[in-house]
Amino acid sequence: MSRLSDVELIERFMANTLSEEERAIFADREQDESFKALLDEAIVKAAGRSALKQQLKQISADYEAPAVTTKRRSIGPLKGLLVAASVAILGLLAVQFFLPKSLSSDSAFQTYYKPYPDITTQRGSVDSTLARTAMERYSKADYVGSIQAFEEVASLNKLSPLDSFYYGQALLANQQTNEALPFFDTTTKHLLREEATWYFMLTLLKTGQKEEAISLAQQIADDPSLERQQEAAALLKKLK
Amino acid sequence: MGKKNLSDQEIVHLLSGHSKQENHALGQVYARCIKSVSHMVLTNNGTSTDAEDVLQDAIIVFYEKIKSGQFKLRSAISTYIYSVSRIIWLNKLKKNKATIAVPEFWEDASATTNETENMEFYNPDSEAFIEQLFLNVGEDCKRVMIMSLYQRATMEEIAHAMEYKNDQIARNKKTRCLKRLRKVVRETPYYQSIIQNLLS
Numbered sequence: 001m002s003r004l005s006d007v008e009l010i011e012r013f014m015a016n017t018l019s020e021e022e023r024a025i026f027a028d029r030e031q032d033e034s035f036k037a038l039l040d041e042a043i044v045k046a047a048g049r050s051a052l053k054q055q056l057k058q059i060s061a062d063y064e065a066p067a068v069t070t071k072r073r074s075i076g077p078l079k080g081l082l083v084a085a086s087v088a089i090l091g092l093l094a095v096q097f098f099l100p101k102s103l104s105s106d107s108a109f110q111t112y113y114k115p116y117p118d119i120t121t122q123r124g125s126v127d128s129t130l131a132r133t134a135m136e137r138y139s140k141a142d143y144v145g146s147i148q149a150f151e152e153v154a155s156l157n158k159l160s161p162l163d164s165f166y167y168g169q170a171l172l173a174n175q176q177t178n179e180a181l182p183f184f185d186t187t188t189k190h191l192l193r194e195e196a197t198w199y200f201m202l203t204l205l206k207t208g209q210k211e212e213a214i215s216l217a218q219q220i221a222d223d224p225s226l227e228r229q230q231e232a233a234a235l236l237k238k239l240k
Numbered sequence: 241m242g243k244k245n246l247s248d249q250e251i252v253h254l255l256s257g258h259s260k261q262e263n264h265a266l267g268q269v270y271a272r273c274i275k276s277v278s279h280m281v282l283t284n285n286g287t288s289t290d291a292e293d294v295l296q297d298a299i300i301v302f303y304e305k306i307k308s309g310q311f312k313l314r315s316a317i318s319t320y321i322y323s324v325s326r327i328i329w330l331n332k333l334k335k336n337k338a339t340i341a342v343p344e345f346w347e348d349a350s351a352t353t354n355e356t357e358n359m360e361f362y363n364p365d366s367e368a369f370i371e372q373l374f375l376n377v378g379e380d381c382k383r384v385m386i387m388s389l390y391q392r393a394t395m396e397e398i399a400h401a402m403e404y405k406n407d408q409i410a411r412n413k414k415t416r417c418l419k420r421l422r423k424v425v426r427e428t429p430y431y432q433s434i435i436q437n438l439l440s
Contacts, residue, residue, distance in 0.1 A: 011366070013434070014365075015366045015369075016365070016366075016369065016430065023434045026434055027434055027435050027436075030435065036422070040421055040422055040425070041389055043421065043425065044385045044386060044390060045389060045390050046370050047370050047374055047386055047390070048386040048390025049304075050367050052303060053296060053297075055263065055266065056296040056299055057296065059263070059266055060295075060296065062267070063267070063270060063271060063274065178275075178276040178279040178322075179280070181276065181318075181319060182319060182323050186315055186316075200316075204316070208275060209272060209275075211245055212272070212318060215247060215248075
């Protein structure tokens, strides 16, 4: 049996899952002052984690069932009708005449999203047969086939930034937006960083994370060195 | 009145310190991630309860990374949480691999994600034991020790939160509480039964 680390030993102690042999090792280690201190700290940490978990469960419960009860002032039925009618008319006027026409996240995505072209064929930058197959399928808009091939690439090797980008593209084109998100690495040093950021922003829009998408679009719009700057600025106008 | 929407930077800043707005920041993280994490779990043999559980655990990892000063805001918080959630769900699927197939590419993803290395997860198995211990240690002691050792609050922050006159009182309280905890742990029949191993 491989020897457990002190941390593993303590975790099993707290979960009451120590075997007979491990209990003996634990008892022996407990003679050591540093082990004692580690145990005390682990217990406090577990208590902190438990308290945080409870806090998050409460947040989760609140999120699912937001409070709908609000205090209402008592007003007469006629006055109530007049107020409601006035609010409705004012609202309509505002929508019609004062507010700029803004796009929903989904419409904005539809307007600005285009599958990114396959630039790897011209550059010859794909370095494995499997990845080439994935790209060939991608070029033919066979996104499901491309995803399958990229899955195989990923199971054999760590994805290169280029593979990762096109894997994300294939997922996005196949409307697997949530799965696509992690593949657009906005921190990559690869040349495609700007495009990764752009598509990451569009994917955020598509998954309903509008505020984050706006924040990212603003970053692109604020950087005159980026090719997508004007496009991002135009998108922002339509979103706000 | 509606609460202000926070940027990622603001969330990290609030969680780095010992702010009263911590709950608000955690709530925003939760709201931003629940859709994508639910989708990922639900489309991979999980239930909505699993999704909530996975997200809560991922937020705990995120929170601890921030508190330990190891978190770097290199991508959106939601992306980070999504990646961590994926690893957590993968680990849970692996535990149940007799009944559920693990998508192959996930295996690789977990092996290559630096952010999630050495990640520890919330272990519900130890909850009952911990609860029992702290019943005997006291609520104040529990708060002080959690603030100091888990949330990494300074003695000044603890003194302020606990309304002590100064940080020296907080320091003394922490020392006394740790001694008390050590005594309580070592007096439990469970601990005693283990230590008997050495004596017998």
